Amino acid sequence: MSVDSASGVTVPEPVPAGVVLRPPDSSVRRNQRLLARLGWLYSAPALLLVAAVTIFPIVFSVVMSLSHVTVSGSGFALGGFTGSNYSAMFGAQLWRYALEFTLAYTFGTVLVEIVLGTLVALVLERLTIARGWLMALLLIPWAMVTVISAELWDYIYNGVYGVGTSILHDLGMQQPNLLGTPTAAIISMAAADIWKTTPFVSIIVVSGLVMLPVELTEAARIDGANGWQIFWRVTLPQLRPTLALAVLFRILQAFGLFDLPYVLTGGGPGNKTESLALLGWQTMFSDLDFGPGAAVAVSTAALTLIGCLLFLKVFRSQVGKEEL
Known part of the structure; x- marks a missing residue:
C-alpha cells in the first residue's frame, strides 16, 4: 500500500504483469461446495418430479x-418373487407375433x-x-x-361414409374395406403414421442441411459433379449425424406404437395389428393379468433400449471409419 502525496489517499500497489491474484485454496473449495449445494437445492423439485x-x-x-400378482375387488397385491410371468410371455404365440409385427412396422415406417x-427437406432447403x-x-x-x-383417419377409412373408401370405390374397387383385412389394415395404419411423422423428419433434416458448409458443394460442382453425385457423395455423408438423430427419435416412437392401433383397429382384425404396447395394455387392463402385462411392458422398454444402443454403436463406428 502507498499514500498519494497530492490527495493523501491510500492506494494499493500495482500488481506486477503476469501475476494473477487467487483466493486461498480453502476459500475456493468452500465456494465450490456452496455452489454445488445450491445447485442440488434448486434442482431438487424437478428431480423429485422426474423420479x-x-x-x-x-x-x-x-x-x-x-x-406373483393377486387381483381382488379392493385392488391387487404383490406376492413373492417369480419368473413365471416372463416364462408365460416368451411361450405365448401372441407375444411373438406382436414382437414381429412391431419390428416390421417400425422398420418399414421409419x-x-x-x-x-x-x-x-431438400425441396424446402432450396426455397427462398x-x-x-x-x-x-x-x-x-x-x-x-x-x-x-x-x-x-378412422373417419377417412370408414367403410360407409369414409373419404378414402369413396375414392377407392370411384376408382373401381368394389366394397373396399381398408380396416377389415390384415394387409389393408396394416397399410392404412402405416399411411396414417407416415402422414403424421414425416414432417418431423423433414424439419430435422432441413436444420441439418442449412448448417452444412457450401464450400464442398461448390467445389464438387466446379469439378463437374452432377446433382445426384453431389447429394450422394458430399451432402449425405455430412448429413448422417442429423439422419441418425431423426432415426433414433422415430425408433423410440414407432416401437412404442399404441394410439393408432388402439383407435383404428383395436389390434384387429384378429390380432394382426397388435403391437407390443397394445398387447401389454390389453393384458393388464382388459385381462387383469398384471404380472404378464408388466412383463410385456418391461420387455418392450428393454428391447427399445437395446435397439437404440446398438444403433448408436453402429453409427459411431461408421463415423469413425469415415474420419479415418
Whole structure:
C-alpha cells in the first residue's frame, strides 16, 4: 500500500504483469461446495418430479413383472418373487407375433419416413420464398395429438361414409374395406403414421442441411459433379449425424406404437395389428393379468433400449471409419 502525496489517499500497489491474484485454496473449495449445494437445492423439485412420474413407475413395473400378482375387488397385491410371468410371455404365440409385427412396422415406417422426409427437406432447403410458412404448415400434422389424428383417419377409412373408401370405390374397387383385412389394415395404419411423422423428419433434416458448409458443394460442382453425385457423395455423408438423430427419435416412437392401433383397429382384425404396447395394455387392463402385462411392458422398454444402443454403436463406428 502507498499514500498519494497530492490527495493523501491510500492506494494499493500495482500488481506486477503476469501475476494473477487467487483466493486461498480453502476459500475456493468452500465456494465450490456452496455452489454445488445450491445447485442440488434448486434442482431438487424437478428431480423429485422426474423420479415420481418416470423412475418410480419403471422400477415398480420391473418389481411387478417379477412378482406373483393377486387381483381382488379392493385392488391387487404383490406376492413373492417369480419368473413365471416372463416364462408365460416368451411361450405365448401372441407375444411373438406382436414382437414381429412391431419390428416390421417400425422398420418399414421409419424407412419410408426418412426417405420422404429427406426429399421434402431438400425441396424446402432450396426455397427462398415462403419457406417459413411451409415449415409451419408441415408441423401441423406433427403437432396434432396422435389420438385426434387417429380419429381423423378412422373417419377417412370408414367403410360407409369414409373419404378414402369413396375414392377407392370411384376408382373401381368394389366394397373396399381398408380396416377389415390384415394387409389393408396394416397399410392404412402405416399411411396414417407416415402422414403424421414425416414432417418431423423433414424439419430435422432441413436444420441439418442449412448448417452444412457450401464450400464442398461448390467445389464438387466446379469439378463437374452432377446433382445426384453431389447429394450422394458430399451432402449425405455430412448429413448422417442429423439422419441418425431423426432415426433414433422415430425408433423410440414407432416401437412404442399404441394410439393408432388402439383407435383404428383395436389390434384387429384378429390380432394382426397388435403391437407390443397394445398387447401389454390389453393384458393388464382388459385381462387383469398384471404380472404378464408388466412383463410385456418391461420387455418392450428393454428391447427399445437395446435397439437404440446398438444403433448408436453402429453409427459411431461408421463415423469413425469415415474420419479415418
